[in-house]
Amino acid sequence: MDAFLQRRKLLAEDLTRRGLALAMxxxxxxxxDISIRYFTGHPxxxxxxxxxxxxxxxxxxxxxxxxxxxxVDQIFAYTDFGRSAYDAMDGMIKHFGIPxxxxxxxxxxxxxxxxxxxxxxxxxxDFACTENNSSDKALAMRAxxxxxxxxxxxxxxxxxxxVMDAIEAGVKNGSLKSxxxxxxxxxxxxxxxxxxxxxxxxxxxxxxxxxxIHAFPSYSGAAFGSEGMSILDFGLVYKGYxxxxxxxxxxxxxxGKRAEMVAxxxxxxxxxxxxxxxxxxxxxxxxxxxxxxRKHGYTMPHGLGHGVGLEAHEMPPVNLRESNTWILEPGHIxxxxxxxxxxxxxxxxxxxxxxxxxxxxxxxxxxxxxQL
Amino acid sequence: MDAFLQRRKLLAEDLTRRGLALAMxxxxxxxxDISIRYFTGHPxxxxxxxxxxxxxxxxxxxxxxxxxxxxVDQIFAYTDFGRSAYDAMDGMIKHFGIPxxxxxxxxxxxxxxxxxxxxxxxxxxDFACTENNSSDKALAMRAxxxxxxxxxxxxxxxxxxxVMDAIEAGVKNGSLKSxxxxxxxxxxxxxxxxxxxxxxxxxxxxxxxxxxIHAFPSYSGAAFGSEGMSILDFGLVYKGYxxxxxxxxxxxxxxGKRAEMVAxxxxxxxxxxxxxxxxxxxxxxxxxxxxxxRKHGYTMPHGLGHGVGLEAHEMPPVNLRESNTWILEPGHIxxxxxxxxxxxxxxxxxxxxxxxxxxxxxxxxxxxxxQL
Numbered sequence: 001m002d003a004f005l006q007r008r009k010l011l012a013e014d015l016t017r018r019g020l021a022l023a024m025x026x027x028x029x030x031x032x033d034i035s036i037r038y039f040t041g042h043p044x045x046x047x048x049x050x051x052x053x054x055x056x057x058x059x060x061x062x063x064x065x066x067x068x069x070x071x072v073d074q075i076f077a078y079t080d081f082g083r084s085a086y087d088a089m090d091g092m093i094k095h096f097g098i099p100x101x102x103x104x105x106x107x108x109x110x111x112x113x114x115x116x117x118x119x120x121x122x123x124x125x126d127f128a129c130t131e132n133n134s135s136d137k138a139l140a141m142r143a144x145x146x147x148x149x150x151x152x153x154x155x156x157x158x159x160x161x162x163v164m165d166a167i168e169a170g171v172k173n174g175s176l177k178s179x180x181x182x183x184x185x186x187x188x189x190x191x192x193x194x195x196x197x198x199x200x201x202x203x204x205x206x207x208x209x210x211x212x213i214h215a216f217p218s219y220s221g222a223a224f225g226s227e228g229m230s231i232l233d234f235g236l237v238y239k240g241y242x243x244x245x246x247x248x249x250x251x252x253x254x255x256g257k258r259a260e261m262v263a264x265x266x267x268x269x270x271x272x273x274x275x276x277x278x279x280x281x282x283x284x285x286x287x288x289x290x291x292x293x294r295k296h297g298y299t300m301p302h303g304l305g306h307g308v309g310l311e312a313h314e315m316p317p318v319n320l321r322e323s324n325t326w327i328l329e330p331g332h333i334x335x336x337x338x339x340x341x342x343x344x345x346x347x348x349x350x351x352x353x354x355x356x357x358x359x360x361x362x363x364x365x366x367x368x369x370x371q372l
Numbered sequence: 373m374d375a376f377l378q379r380r381k382l383l384a385e386d387l388t389r390r391g392l393a394l395a396m397x398x399x400x401x402x403x404x405d406i407s408i409r410y411f412t413g414h415p416x417x418x419x420x421x422x423x424x425x426x427x428x429x430x431x432x433x434x435x436x437x438x439x440x441x442x443x444v445d446q447i448f449a450y451t452d453f454g455r456s457a458y459d460a461m462d463g464m465i466k467h468f469g470i471p472x473x474x475x476x477x478x479x480x481x482x483x484x485x486x487x488x489x490x491x492x493x494x495x496x497x498d499f500a501c502t503e504n505n506s507s508d509k510a511l512a513m514r515a516x517x518x519x520x521x522x523x524x525x526x527x528x529x530x531x532x533x534x535v536m537d538a539i540e541a542g543v544k545n546g547s548l549k550s551x552x553x554x555x556x557x558x559x560x561x562x563x564x565x566x567x568x569x570x571x572x573x574x575x576x577x578x579x580x581x582x583x584x585i586h587a588f589p590s591y592s593g594a595a596f597g598s599e600g601m602s603i604l605d606f607g608l609v610y611k612g613y614x615x616x617x618x619x620x621x622x623x624x625x626x627x628g629k630r631a632e633m634v635a636x637x638x639x640x641x642x643x644x645x646x647x648x649x650x651x652x653x654x655x656x657x658x659x660x661x662x663x664x665x666r667k668h669g670y671t672m673p674h675g676l677g678h679g680v681g682l683e684a685h686e687m688p689p690v691n692l693r694e695s696n697t698w699i700l701e702p703g704h705i706x707x708x709x710x711x712x713x714x715x716x717x718x719x720x721x722x723x724x725x726x727x728x729x730x731x732x733x734x735x736x737x738x739x740x741x742x743q744l
Contacts, residue, residue, distance in 0.1 A: 029685060044588060082694075113501060129485060183559075196589040217569050219563075
């Protein structure tokens with residue numbers, strides 16, 4: 001059975017268990033949901049309907065793309081429904097023969113106004129938009145990587161490592177001197193190694209801009225790797241799955257508060273990774289780093305990490321929020337990315353991707369803080 | 373008065389007119405809303421609160437960035453509210469001293485589940501999530517460019533034209549041979565001309581992939597400008613505002629159905645642009661092209677165009693949807709981008725940005741179908 005069919009089967013079992021007749025997923029501008037790619041392979045705008053029997057219909061914006069890339073029982077064109085999600089819902093209810101009174105799961109991101117519209121347009125059906133719905137089930141399934149996904153992650157991690165090695169060499173030998181040099185080097189290198197894209201806009205922030213968590217613009221013509229601290233945060237997408245790493249380059253003598261920041265980030269990273277194991281709440285890892293930083297008078301302005309997968313930010317979160325009740329389990333791939341930032345001294349961040357294994361962890365990528 | 377203050381003042385007047393005490397905007401992962409940049413200049417994750425007096429508070433994820441870039445009365449850190457939008461709402465209600473019973477406008481994109489949560493958390497207030505709310509007001513304001521925005525558009529259009537000229541020369545002289553060559557040429561060229569970024573992922577699709585509306589991946593190492601039809605769709609961002617153009621490159625003898633497709637797209641483009649003028653429903657322009665294509669047995673699988681601005685897709689839409697009741701007016705900048713696609717013959721699309729003027733139109737960019 002192909003992986004897509006297997007995934008839809010698991011979702012359908014969950015629908016049956018919860019008494020639902022049909023689930024809809026939506027991947028459109030403003031409401032991206034890469035779960036449609038997870039369930040079908042289709043990487044473009046679409047609505048996906050999966051019924052409790054496991055049958056699936058894709059309503060695709062680009063039918064040519066769907067015919068080439070989607071593994072699904074049936075493909076419809078969005079234009080067949082006047083480019084209206086409500087008309088598509090109505091059509092799919094008929095297509096699947098959902099009896100009146102049937103319960104239909106809407107995506108978590110469904111806007112309040114759209115929910116009202118679905119209810120108005122299909123009054124004979126029971127629309128659900130709840131916690132722990134099919135959107136969340138898909139996120140939970142995606143959090144635990146299967147064997148095929150782990151193979152992809154070992155591959156994309158190796159490519160990412162090789163690109164980091166080349167960048168370190170280029171910054172050291174002076175061939176990569178500006179933020180653009182580094183970012184465009186990545187763009188070209190990834191395509192030479194059969195990757196699809198970057199997982200997110202590459203952040204290359206030289207010493208003048210590294211104080212920002214996410215420098216804006218994400219890269220510019222400014223100097224990179226010059227006196228001070230430069231941050232490079234990037235990911236490569238291979239067969240849909242992204243890596244996510246951050247390197248820091250330091251030029252000049254490391255002393256005073258800057259030296260303290262760098263040492264703390266390195267310590268936080270090392271200790272956080274060493275904690276990773278199945279059964280531990282991800283929040284506990286974030287708390288450990290938070291306490292370390294606070295003890296020295298620092299606060300980290302972002303979460304410690306997050307799952308990676310078809311998206312750069314996936315489940316499980318690795319942050320301090322009380323709502324974060326995730327327990328690490330084998331197959332989770334998370335980032336560990338402590339960082340500290342100072343408007344005058346610049347920023348330092350170190351990030352790698354860490355796989356949770358049966359008895360601990362495996363560090364997949366090998367980023368580092370580089371002293372030039 | 374600076375442009376940001378002027379814009380907030382107009383929004384506050386609208387709030388007063390509608391009997392609202394406070395409006396919230398949200399620009400976060402999964403719910404991007406560049407209107408926060410429109411109202412404050414802040415380009416990163418944040419919540420923005422504007423009250424009926426025109427006072428504004430930004431709850432920013434990256435306070436260093438906000439302090440550098442936001443023009444706003446007060447800046448708060450998202451971490452001050454435990455990174456919870458509900459706690460931030462509660463805090464801002466107190467900050468602005470909104471009296472119990474006050475009506476608060478939520479963004480259109482507010483998920484059903486979040487709406488319920490706001491109501492639960494702040495039971496003394498009257499939350500609104502309706503059509504024609506502050507989100508829509510902001511979109512309507514953004515659709516009509518002011519003098520400062522028009523200056524930016526003339527500049528970004530000239531840069532875009534110069535990049536298109538350089539690409540045409542490079543494809544003709546053989547220095548740009550692959551999709552990556554073209555896309556990375558754009559990435560470097562835009563930064564040399566003080567642009568921030570591309571407005572969206574550059575689509576460079578050689579003859580093997582141009583049948584897709586949005587080729588996936590958006591560019592690869594495949595040949596570009598070789599025998600057949602190649603599509604290049606890109607935009608450059610200058611001071612936040614994006615251009616959006618599409619060139620088609622044709623190599624080889626143009627005959628049969630392919631010649632018909634190219635001629636029809638050129639005709640559709642020319643006729644659609646000539647129709648543009650204030651007072652005309654944008655839907656009428658789309659209908660004209662739809663009828664032309666249908667008469668020859670073709671259907672266009674996407675809309676004819678859309679507004680451009682701080683986002684690549686803005687108001688007004690230029691499509692056939694019955695819900696599209698937009699009337700063109702001076703200051704609108706729209707794309708006109710007819711295209712036809714065939715799984716075997718490839719695709720052809722021609723797109724430029726068109727400003728609606730007091731008595732007609734001005735074509736801002738000068739893309740074309742290039743016969744190699």
